[in-house]
Amino acid sequence: MGAFLHSRWVEPPAGVEERDAGELAPGFRAAGVACGIKGGGTPDLGLLLCDEPEPGSAALLTSNAAPAAPVRVCRERAELGALRAVVASSGNANAGTGPEGYERAVAMQEEAAAQLDLAPASVAVASTGQIGIPLPIDAVREGISMAAGEIAPGRSTELARAIMTTDRAPKHGTLRAGGVTISAQAKGAGMIQPGFATALCFVQTDATVPDPEATLRAAAATSFERITVDGLQSTNDTIVLQATGAAGSELPAGLLDAILLQLALDVVEDGEGATRVARLRVGGAGDDAEADRVARTIANSQLVQTALHGRDANWGRIVQAAGMALAGQELKLDADSVEAAEMGADSQEADLALELGRGEGEALVYFSDLSCDYVRINSDYSS
Amino acid sequence: MGAFLHSRWVEPPAGVEERDAGELAPGFRAAGVACGIKGGGTPDLGLLLCDEPEPGSAALLTSNAAPAAPVRVCRERAELGALRAVVASSGNANAGTGPEGYERAVAMQEEAAAQLDLAPASVAVASTGQIGIPLPIDAVREGISMAAGEIAPGRSTELARAIMTTDRAPKHGTLRAGGVTISAQAKGAGMIQPGFATALCFVQTDATVPDPEATLRAAAATSFERITVDGLQSTNDTIVLQATGAAGSELPAGLLDAILLQLALDVVEDGEGATRVARLRVGGAGDDAEADRVARTIANSQLVQTALHGRDANWGRIVQAAGMALAGQELKLDADSVEAAEMGADSQEADLALELGRGEGEALVYFSDLSCDYVRINSDYSS
Numbered sequence: 001m002g003a004f005l006h007s008r009w010v011e012p013p014a015g016v017e018e019r020d021a022g023e024l025a026p027g028f029r030a031a032g033v034a035c036g037i038k039g040g041g042t043p044d045l046g047l048l049l050c051d052e053p054e055p056g057s058a059a060l061l062t063s064n065a066a067p068a069a070p071v072r073v074c075r076e077r078a079e080l081g082a083l084r085a086v087v088a089s090s091g092n093a094n095a096g097t098g099p100e101g102y103e104r105a106v107a108m109q110e111e112a113a114a115q116l117d118l119a120p121a122s123v124a125v126a127s128t129g130q131i132g133i134p135l136p137i138d139a140v141r142e143g144i145s146m147a148a149g150e151i152a153p154g155r156s157t158e159l160a161r162a163i164m165t166t167d168r169a170p171k172h173g174t175l176r177a178g179g180v181t182i183s184a185q186a187k188g189a190g191m192i193q194p195g196f197a198t199a200l201c202f203v204q205t206d207a208t209v210p211d212p213e214a215t216l217r218a219a220a221a222t223s224f225e226r227i228t229v230d231g232l233q234s235t236n237d238t239i240v241l242q243a244t245g246a247a248g249s250e251l252p253a254g255l256l257d258a259i260l261l262q263l264a265l266d267v268v269e270d271g272e273g274a275t276r277v278a279r280l281r282v283g284g285a286g287d288d289a290e291a292d293r294v295a296r297t298i299a300n301s302q303l304v305q306t307a308l309h310g311r312d313a314n315w316g317r318i319v320q321a322a323g324m325a326l327a328g329q330e331l332k333l334d335a336d337s338v339e340a341a342e343m344g345a346d347s348q349e350a351d352l353a354l355e356l357g358r359g360e361g362e363a364l365v366y367f368s369d370l371s372c373d374y375v376r377i378n379s380d381y382s383s
Numbered sequence: 384m385g386a387f388l389h390s391r392w393v394e395p396p397a398g399v400e401e402r403d404a405g406e407l408a409p410g411f412r413a414a415g416v417a418c419g420i421k422g423g424g425t426p427d428l429g430l431l432l433c434d435e436p437e438p439g440s441a442a443l444l445t446s447n448a449a450p451a452a453p454v455r456v457c458r459e460r461a462e463l464g465a466l467r468a469v470v471a472s473s474g475n476a477n478a479g480t481g482p483e484g485y486e487r488a489v490a491m492q493e494e495a496a497a498q499l500d501l502a503p504a505s506v507a508v509a510s511t512g513q514i515g516i517p518l519p520i521d522a523v524r525e526g527i528s529m530a531a532g533e534i535a536p537g538r539s540t541e542l543a544r545a546i547m548t549t550d551r552a553p554k555h556g557t558l559r560a561g562g563v564t565i566s567a568q569a570k571g572a573g574m575i576q577p578g579f580a581t582a583l584c585f586v587q588t589d590a591t592v593p594d595p596e597a598t599l600r601a602a603a604a605t606s607f608e609r610i611t612v613d614g615l616q617s618t619n620d621t622i623v624l625q626a627t628g629a630a631g632s633e634l635p636a637g638l639l640d641a642i643l644l645q646l647a648l649d650v651v652e653d654g655e656g657a658t659r660v661a662r663l664r665v666g667g668a669g670d671d672a673e674a675d676r677v678a679r680t681i682a683n684s685q686l687v688q689t690a691l692h693g694r695d696a697n698w699g700r701i702v703q704a705a706g707m708a709l710a711g712q713e714l715k716l717d718a719d720s721v722e723a724a725e726m727g728a729d730s731q732e733a734d735l736a737l738e739l740g741r742g743e744g745e746a747l748v749y750f751s752d753l754s755c756d757y758v759r760i761n762s763d764y765s766s
Contacts, residue, residue: 065714066706096699098717131699132718230685233707302613302685302753303761310762316479316514323449324616331448334481335515370685371762372755378686379693379754 004173005258007265008349009279009366012175013254019174022157025181025204027051027244030155032162035143037091037129037136045143046162048086048202049116049151052244057083058212059124060220062237068095069105069135070125071236077109077121081212084122086202086240087112089140090163090187091129095235104137111141115148126200126238128187129165160185163200166377171266175259178252180207184259188229188267201239201263207251209243215256216241223260227366229271230374231300268366269348273373277366278308278343278350282322285361290326294356295365297325305370313344318354332357387556388641390648391732392662392749395558396637402557405540408564408587410434410627413538415545418526420474420512420519428526429545431469431585432499432534435627440466441595442507443603445620451478452488452518453508454619460492460504464595467505469585469623470495470530472523473546473570474512478618487520494524498531509583509621511570512548543568546583549760554649558642561635563590567642571612571650584622584646590634592626598639599624606643610749612654613757614683651749652731656756660749661691661726661733665705668744673709677739678748680708688753696727701737715740 004018024030030048037044050057059080061071074080087108094101105125113120127135160170164187172185186201201224209215220239243251268277280299285291298304301321307314315338323331337357342350387401407413413431420427433440442463444454457463470491477484488508496503510518543553550570557566569584584607592598603622626634651660663682668674681687684704690697698721706714720740725733 063710064703064706065709065712066702066716093699096702096717131703132697133699232684232686232703233710235703235706301615302757303615306758306761309758312762314515316476319449319479320447320514320615320618323447323618326448327446327616329448333449334479370758372758374685375689375692375753375755375758378689379695 005262007262009265010258010262012258013177013252016175016177016255016258019176019181021172021174023154023174023183024156025183026206027246028204029151029153030159031147031150031152032155032158033143033146033150035146036139037089043158043162044089044091045140045147046088046159047112047144047147047151048159050084050242050244052246055084056209056212056243056245057081057241058216059083059238059240060216062234064233064235066096066235068093068127068236069097069101070094070127071238072102073105073109073125074238077106078124079121082122083124083240083242084118085112085116086124086126087144088126088163088200090165092127092133092135093129093131093236094127094135096132097134101135104135107137108140108144111144115144124240126236128163128200128236131235156183156185163187166272168270171263171270173259173262175255177255179249180205180247180251182207182251182255182259184263186263186267188270203241203256203259205243205251206247207243207249208245209241209251212241212243219256219260222257223264226364227264227268228296228299229268229274229368265366268368271368272377273371274368275371276308276348276350276369278352279364279366280352280354281362281364282354282356283362284356284358286359287361288363291361291363294322294325295363297321298354299365299367302370305367308343308350309369309371311344313340315340322354322356388645390645392648393641393645395641396560396635399558399560399638399641402559402564404555404557406537406557406566407539408566409589410629411587412534412536413542414530414533414535415538415541416526416529416533418529419522420472426541426545427472427474428523428530429471429542430495430527430530430534431542433467433625433627435629437465438467439592439595439626439628440464440624441599442466442621442623443599445617447616447618449479449618451476451510451619452480452484453477453510454621455485456488456492456508457621460489461507462504465505466507466623466625467501468495468499469507469509470527471509471546471583473548475510475516475518476512476514476619477510477518479515480517484518487518490520491523491527494527498527507623509619511546511583511619514618539566539568546570549655551653554646554653556642556645558638560638562632563588563630563634565590565634565638565642567646569646569650571653586624586639586642588626588634589630590626590632591628592634595624595626602639602643605640606647609747610647610651611679611682612651612657612751648749651751654751655760656754657751658754659691659731659733659752661735662747662749663735663737664745664747665737665739666745667739667741669742670744671746674744674746677705677708678746680704682748682750685753688750691726691733692752692754694727696723698723705737705739
């Protein structure tokens with residue numbers, strides 16, 4: 001396996017081939033430019049275009065009750081099942097910015113549509129970065145015009161770079177199987193416990209996807225929905241899938257799941273300050289929802305995260321968090337209920353398990369450790 | 384006001400006097416000794432005795448579904464309304480230790496009863512420290528015998544020292560009002576979001592307390608139940624109130640509340656790695672339970688805690704956490720909904736507020752910041 005599908009937890013379909021991560025699926029063009037939101041010539045504006053006039057598409061958006069303006073614009077002014085393009089900015093989340101922020105997100109959508117000669121409703125808008133600061137819309141408009149001029153096949157890397165915030169590296173991959181290609185870009189870092197998607201993720205394929213929304217929802221449910229860095233659901237979570245169908249074949253089973261799970265794991269691995277990743281399997285819960293609640297309480301426990309950081313196989317902290325998640329009930333847990341040895345081992349990917357002995361419910365969750373760097377990054381972020 | 388009642392958020396009853404914090408309420412004796420759980424001659428075993436043969440008493444115990452052995456012993460083998468004595472150890476929580484741990488907690492209770500010539504059921508047992516390690520019961524038994532030999536009036540400081548773990552200083556206070564005295568000791572540090580009490584807190588008074596349980600529950604509801612350091616509910620939370628009634632007067636209104644709130648704030652202020660404390664008032668929620676959920680989600684947000692640490696008046700992170708707590712609903716929040724200026728100011732005690740504009744529900748919560756020291760303390764704790 002090459003550089004992209006590197007986690008032992010990802011199980012790609014048979015015959016999958018990795019391609020250069022810079023390659024976009026056929027029928028897609030992209031660009032990433034620096035328009036000055038971040039300053040210093042750092043890319044902060046991405047544009048993605050599907051050449052096929054009637055692609056299948058779907059988008060999942062954060063369920064946060066205070067969503068960012070671009071999320072509201074996607075929900076209210078975009079046809080999520082017929083998206084031709086995505087315009088995305090980084091460095092400023094355009095969240096908590098009131099009616100003026102909403103107008104600016106609309107302006108982003110309209111400018112991209114005008115530059116690409118599309119209907120505004122066929123353009124999804126996404127932003128990521130600091131909350132509560134007015135979006136510099138003139139710079140963004142100029143960036144969109146610049147990006148529209150540079151848009152070209154094979155610019156997955158440029159797109160992935162243009163959506164980074166505190167990410168240490170661009171996150172993207174391209175896979176080929178069964179005669180079709182799928183490419184995807186994502187960004188993560190902090191405020192990561194998606195309701196169904198990370199801050200931003202874009203997926204392109206030339207395969208046919210009969211029910212894009214159901215397919216995307218199912219793949220997100222086993223990937224981006226299973227991760228947490230700091231337990232915080234973003235105001236900007238957006239994941240977009242576009243499928244041209246030009247290759248004439250259906251997406252092979254497991255291909256979307258593999259690329260999304262690897263990207264989700266890349267997000268966890270590159271969580272703010274993260275040095276290690278763990279996968280926790282909770283079994284024997286009353287039902288799956290209970291297992292999920294227990295798994296997330298453990299994964300988001302600062303004491304479990306610091307134990308993971310310190311390579312301390314501290315199963316007691318896992319039991320404490322499980323007991324907190326099920327407060328008021330009675331658990332019989334001891335050292336034998338927990339597999340935590342890998343938490344204390346040298347591995348970068350630690351496999352953990354907890355057996356509750358209450359029923360058949362189970363859940364998986366992936367999480368990162370808590371280090372001083374998380375504190376440093378987030379104490380200084382806005383300065 | 385003297386050194387103990389130092390928070391601007393505590394409102395003691397009129398005429399309250401602070402006494403030497405080392406003074407115990409009349410009719411109580413205590414001791415703190417080093418029995419070797421922690422090693423290095425550090426105090427780790429405390430004993431508290433009420434001389435009055437029939438005091439009123441009450442105890443609140445953690446609702447964690449995996450409680451420590453001493454909590455189970457209190458629940459199953461102590462008469463919580465007729466407690467004469469408390470035996471407490473630190474350095475080892477006797478949690479996650481199975482049936483053998485339970486037997487050792489019973490042995491602690493029986494040894495203390497034998498040494499003090501009491502019925503075992505009149506002795507409460509409490510432990511705090513590392514989870515999952517067998518309690519060195521021979522050392523503890525010897526410590527109890529030592530402590531019984533040293534027990535004397537006015538040893539509040541010794542008792543407070545004997546229950547410390549990562550606390551930077553002993554936490555205790557003594558107040559006098561309306562002809563009665565109340566003294567209390569507490570410990571906190573990490574794993575702090577009590578279901579109704581911190582890790583350990585003991586309160587003594589010579590006043591009459593007609594319904595000790597209801598009184599204690601009400602006072603805890605506005606103090607220890609309102610604090611969080613890391614959002615983690617301990618396996619060992621225990622709070623004990625003992626009242627002799629020897630002074631012949633009832634406890635003045637507000638006196639128990641004041642001593643518990645100040646101790647709870649001392650616990651937050653001395654949270655692991657903490658450098659600042661915030662009080663957050665959430666108003667305008669659908670109901671009080673919703674306000675509580677929003678307030679705790681904000682208080683436990685690592686991004687809010689790091690912003691507090693970095694003196695960054697980042698109201699956007701408060702809005703994000705509120706939106707996450709109310710995911711799936713619709714909030715209209717902007718900069719005017721939040722008072723966060725003190726988060727960016729120099730004050731040690733930052734007053735914050737959020738107005739949701741949904742109804743009449745409100746909640747208060749006190750929390751500490753997240754610093755690198757929290758990570759350091761908890762990455763190394765067991766080494």
